[in-house]
Amino acid sequence: MSVEQQINQLREELRQHNYSYYVLDAATISDYEFDMKLKDLQVLEEKHPEFYDANSPTLRVGGEVTKNFNTVVHEQRMYSLDNSYSKEDLLDWEIRIKKLVDGDVSYTCELKYDGASISLTYENGELIRAVTRGDGIQGDDVTTNVKTIKSVPLKLKGDYPSKFDIRGEIVLPYEGFAKMNQERIAAGEEPYANPRNTASGSLKLQDSSETAKRPLDCLLYNLAGDRLGISSQHDSLEKAREWGFKVPKESRLVTSIDGVLEFINMWDEKRRELPYETDGVVIKVNDLQQQEELGFTSKAPRWAMAYKFKAEQAITTLNEITYQVGRTGAITPVANLEPVQLAGTTVKRASLHNADQIAKLDIREEDTVFVEKGGEIIPKIVSVDFTKRDKSSIPTEYITSCPECNTELVRKEGEAQHYCPNVNGCPPQIIGRIQHYISRKALDIEGLGGETVALLVKEGLITNYADLYDLKKEQVIPLERMAEKSADNLIEGIAKSKEIPFERVLFGLGIRYVGETVAKKLVKHYKSIESIIAATEEELVNVDEIGIKIAQSVREFFDTEDNRRLVNRLLQYGVQLQISADKLADQTDTLKGQTFVVSGVFEKVSRNELKKLIEDNSGKVSSSISSKTTYVVAGANMGPSKLEKANKLGITIISEDDFLNLIG
Numbered sequence: 107m108s109v110e111q112q113i114n115q116l117r118e119e120l121r122q123h124n125y126s127y128y129v130l131d132a133a134t135i136s137d138y139e140f141d142m143k144l145k146d147l148q149v150l151e152e153k154h155p156e157f158y159d160a161n162s163p164t165l166r167v168g169g170e171v172t173k174n175f176n177t178v179v180h181e182q183r184m185y186s187l188d189n190s191y192s193k194e195d196l197l198d199w200e201i202r203i204k205k206l207v208d209g210d211v212s213y214t215c216e217l218k219y220d221g222a223s224i225s226l227t228y229e230n231g232e233l234i235r236a237v238t239r240g241d242g243i244q245g246d247d248v249t250t251n252v253k254t255i256k257s258v259p260l261k262l263k264g265d266y267p268s269k270f271d272i273r274g275e276i277v278l279p280y281e282g283f284a285k286m287n288q289e290r291i292a293a294g295e296e297p298y299a300n301p302r303n304t305a306s307g308s309l310k311l312q313d314s315s316e317t318a319k320r321p322l323d324c325l326l327y328n329l330a331g332d333r334l335g336i337s338s339q340h341d342s343l344e345k346a347r348e349w350g351f352k353v354p355k356e357s358r359l360v361t362s363i364d365g366v367l368e369f370i371n372m373w374d375e376k377r378r379e380l381p382y383e384t385d386g387v388v389i390k391v392n393d394l395q396q397q398e399e400l401g402f403t404s405k406a407p408r409w410a411m412a413y414k415f416k417a418e419q420a421i422t423t424l425n426e427i428t429y430q431v432g433r434t435g436a437i438t439p440v441a442n443l444e445p446v447q448l449a450g451t452t453v454k455r456a457s458l459h460n461a462d463q464i465a466k467l468d469i470r471e472e473d474t475v476f477v478e479k480g481g482e483i484i485p486k487i488v489s490v491d492f493t494k495r496d497k498s499s500i501p502t503e504y505i506t507s508c509p510e511c512n513t514e515l516v517r518k519e520g521e522a523q524h525y526c527p528n529v530n531g532c533p534p535q536i537i538g539r540i541q542h543y544i545s546r547k548a549l550d551i552e553g554l555g556g557e558t559v560a561l562l563v564k565e566g567l568i569t570n571y572a573d574l575y576d577l578k579k580e581q582v583i584p585l586e587r588m589a590e591k592s593a594d595n596l597i598e599g600i601a602k603s604k605e606i607p608f609e610r611v612l613f614g615l616g617i618r619y620v621g622e623t624v625a626k627k628l629v630k631h632y633k634s635i636e637s638i639i640a641a642t643e644e645e646l647v648n649v650d651e652i653g654i655k656i657a658q659s660v661r662e663f664f665d666t667e668d669n670r671r672l673v674n675r676l677l678q679y680g681v682q683l684q685i686s687a688d689k690l691a692d693q694t695d696t697l698k699g700q701t702f703v704v705s706g707v708f709e710k711v712s713r714n715e716l717k718k719l720i721e722d723n724s725g726k727v728s729s730s731i732s733s734k735t736t737y738v739v740a741g742a743n744m745g746p747s748k749l750e751k752a753n754k755l756g757i758t759i760i761s762e763d764d765f766l767n768l769i770g
C-alpha cells in the first residue's frame with residue numbers, strides 16, 4: 107500500500123469511528139486504539155505534508171489561533187422564530203396558515219435546543235465554513251473552532267448535494283458543563299452561569315485547542331438553500347442524518363395541532379431525561395412547497411413556530427440567608443429554603459450570587475420566593491411574592507464582616523463579590539488553599555484527603571501547604587481515624603509530591619485566575635519560579651494568552667511577603683519549581699522577542715510542528731500579519747491576501763528552510 111493509500115485509509119477509519127461514537131453514541135473501538143490510530147496518522151501526515159487535508163481527523167485537536175473572527179454574510183438569512191405559549195396561539199397560527207396555502211397541512215415537531223445557532227456550509231461533501239447567527243444577516247466565521255467539535259462531520263457520506271448550508275445548534279451537555287465548572291472552581295475562578303452562554307462563548311475562543319477541550323455537541327435541524335430534491339422537512343432531517351449529521355431522533359411528524367400538543371406535553375416532562383438543555387418545541391410546516399408559499403415576515407418564517415416550555419418554578423419560604431467563604435476569600439450568599447420539589451429534585455438551597463442581587467430583588471429572610479431551575483445547575487430565586495411579606499419584615503443587611511473569622515469584608519472596585527481579606531487567619535481559606543494544593547490536578551498527594559487537611563489545620567499541625575513537608579509520622583498517628591499504616595502512606599505521599607512537575611505545582615499554589623492552562627503557559631515561557639517572580643506586569647501581559655487580570659493577580663501573589671516565604675520553603679524542600687531538564691532541552695531563547703506568522707503548507711515539518719518550534723525557541727506565533735510581525739514563514743499555497751499584506755508592510759518573508767536555519 108502506498109503512503110497516500112495508508113493515510114487515506116486511516117483517515118477513513120478514524121472518521122467512521124468518530125461518527126459511531128459522537129453521532130450514533132455507539133463506540134466501535136476503545137479510546138486507546140483510537141488514540142493510537144490517530145497518532146499513526148499524525149506521524150504519517152507530518153512526514154508527508156503533500157497529502158495535507160484541511161478536513162483530516164487529526165485537525166480536530168485544534169491549535170489554530172484566531173485574533174479577529176471575520177464577518178461573513180449568510181447566503182440565506184438566518185431567521186428568528188415566532189413564539190407561542192398556548193393551544194390557542196397554535197390554533198390561531200394554523201388559521202393564518204390555512205388562509206395562505208391549499209390542502210392539508212402536516213407538521214414536524216422538533217425540540218428547541220438551547221445553545222448557539224450555527225450555519226455550516228458544505229461543498230462537495232466537505233465542511234468549508236461555519237458561521238454564527240450574528241444578526242441573522244451576517245455572522246462570525248468560527249470554522250476553526252467548529253471543526254474541533256467531534257459530532258460535526260468534516261466529510262459527508264452518501265448522496266449529498268454538491269453545495270448547501272445546514273443550520274443547527276451548538277450545545278454544551280449538562281455533564282460536560284458541570285465538569286468544566288468543577289475545574290474552574292478548583293482554579294479559584296467563578297463558575298460559568300449556564301450551558302448556553304458557555305457554548306456560545308466557546309465558539310469565540312481565540313485558541314481552537316481550547317475549544318477542542320470543551321465537550322460541545324452540534325445538533326442539526328434545517329437545510330437551507332435550493333430544494334435539493336427534497337420535498338419535506340421530515341425527509342430533509344432523514345437525509346441529513348444519512349449524510350452523517352447528528353440529527354436528534356426525537357422529531358415527529360403529525361397531522362394536526364392536537365398531535366403537536368401531544369408532542370409538547372410529552373416532552374415538557376421527558377426533556378429532563380435529555381443530556382442537554384431544551385427550552386421548547388419548534389413546529390414546522392412539513393411540506394417544503396407549502397413553506398415556500400408561506401415565506402417569511404421580516405423577522406421569522408411564517409411556516410415555523412416555537413412553543414416555549416414554562417421555566418420550572420416553585421414557591422417556597424426562604425428560611426435563612428447564610429454566607430460561604432471560598433478558598434480565595436470570596437463570599438457567596440446562599441438562600442436556605444423550606445425544601446420544595448422542583449424539576450424532579452428536592453431543592454433546599456438556592457444561589458443568591460452577591461449583595462447587589464439581593465438588593466435588586468429585595469430578598470429578605472422569611473419571604474415567600476419563586477425559585478426557578480433554568481439552565482443553571484444551582485436553582486435561583488427569581489422574585490419575591492411581596493403580597494405575602496410580613497409587615498414587620500426588614501431589608502436584608504449584607505454582612506460586613508466574615509462569618510468565619512469576623513474580619514471586615516472588602517469589595518474591590520468593579521467586582522460584585524465581597525472578600526474576606528484575612529488570608530492567613532480565616533479557617534476556610536487556610537483549609538481551602540491546602541485542599542487545592544493537594545488536589546488531583548495539582549500535587550495529587552496520595553493518602554491525604556480534604557477532611558484530613560481540615561483536621562490537621564484544626565489540630566494546629568499545619569497552617570499552609572509548606573507545613574505539610576515538615577509533618578512527622580508521630581504527629582499524625584494520634585489523629586482521629588489514623589493508624590500506623592495510614593500515617594505512613596500520608597508521609598510517603600507528601601514526600602512523593604516533590605516529583606510532581608512545575609506546572610502542576612504552580613497551579614497548586616492557588617494564584618487566582620491561574621488555572622491549569624495558564625500555569626502551563628507561564629511555565630513554558632518562564633521556565634522557573636524565579637523568572638516568574640521577577641516578571642513585571644507588562645512582561646506577563648506579553649505572554650501568549652495572559653491578560654491583564656491574570657498578570658495583576660500573579661504580581662499580587664508574589665508581591666505578598668508571606669507567599670514568597672512559602673515558595674522559598676517549597677524550594678528548600680525540593681518541590682519542583684522549575685521546568686524539568688528534558689523539557690528544557692527542547693527549548694531555547696533563540697527567537698525571543700520575535701513574532702511569526704505561519705502561512706501555507708510545508709514539506710519538512712507540519713504547520714503545527716512549525717508553530718511548536720517557534721514557541722519552543724521562545725518566539726511568538728500570531729495568526730495575522732501586522733507591523734509587529736518579524737517574519738512570515740511561507741510554505742506552498744500561501745494565501746494571496748497575506749502575501750499582499752506582508753509586502754505592503756515590508757515584512758520579510760522566509761521559507762521553511764530559512765526558518766530551520768534560523769533556529770539551527
Ligand code: AMP
Nearest residue numbers: 185186187216217218219223275327388
Ligand atoms: P429565538 O432565539 O428564541 O428567536 O429562537 C430561534 C432560535 O431557536 C433559532 O435561531 C435556533 O437557533 C433555535 N433552535 C433550536 N432548536 C431549533 C429547531 N429544532 N429548529 C429551528 N430552530 C431551532
Ligand code: ZN
Nearest residue numbers: 508511526532
Ligand atoms: Zn474570614
